[in-house]
Amino acid sequence: MDKESIRTAFKEKRRALSKEEIRLFSEKISDYLFQYLKEYDAIKHIHLFLPIDRFHEVDTFPLYYTLQSKGYRIYTSVVNKLKDNLETLDISGVDQFESDPWGIPVPVNAKLVDPDEIQMVLIPLLAYDRRGFRLGYGKGYYDKYLASLKRNVIKIGLSFFEPLDYIPDESHDIPLDYCIRPDGILKF
Numbered sequence: 420m421d422k423e424s425i426r427t428a429f430k431e432k433r434r435a436l437s438k439e440e441i442r443l444f445s446e447k448i449s450d451y452l453f454q455y456l457k458e459y460d461a462i463k464h465i466h467l468f469l470p471i472d473r474f475h476e477v478d479t480f481p482l483y484y485t486l487q488s489k490g491y492r493i494y495t496s497v498v499n500k501l502k503d504n505l506e507t508l509d510i511s512g513v514d515q516f517e518s519d520p521w522g523i524p525v526p527v528n529a530k531l532v533d534p535d536e537i538q539m540v541l542i543p544l545l546a547y548d549r550r551g552f553r554l555g556y557g558k559g560y561y562d563k564y565l566a567s568l569k570r571n572v573i574k575i576g577l578s579f580f581e582p583l584d585y586i587p588d589e590s591h592d593i594p595l596d597y598c599i600r601p602d603g604i605l606k607f
Contacts, residue, residue, distance in 0.1 A: 433475035445478035447601040466494040467541040469524040507534040551594035551607030
């Protein structure tokens with residue numbers, strides 16, 4: 420399948436999920452992440468995406484609040500349209516979010532920061548393959564963002580679904596290190 424066919428198929432698969440399934444699957448994904456973090460207690464700086472409800476993404480808000488209560492430093496990104504890239508926000512302690520015109524939650528009063536402290540990035544995706552290559556919405560923001568981070572940053576995709584055997588990749592694509600699903604963690 421080509422990338423557009425895969426995008427279309429996985430958008431449909433997500434749309435077929437009920438709100439209750441999304442909540443339960445997101446909760447299981449969070450549980451597996453916390454199991455992972457117990458083994459790697461040196462990780463204290465985590466970048467996560469904020470979910471777009473209309474796209475039926477993994478709900479990372481409960482995860483955000485739990486990480487915050489456990490003392491993690493938490494970051495997210497916003498699109499800088501002029502530079503056509505993602506900029507990093509420190510959202511530790513932020514408790515108010517507003518939706519932008521695309522329905523993306525935007526933290527209120529977050530600070531723009533350098534991403535040098537980030538140790539782990541939780542990445543949204545539509546689909547991924549057994550090699551760790553992911554397919555997003557096609558804008559390339561996360562590949563550019565990941566390329567700007569330290570090489571040893573742990574890249575973890577969050578998905579409701581199993582991997583595909585193969586997704587066509589390009590030279591600028593950066594593979595995941597792991598993917599967390601409702602039934603476990605895949606290491607690549």
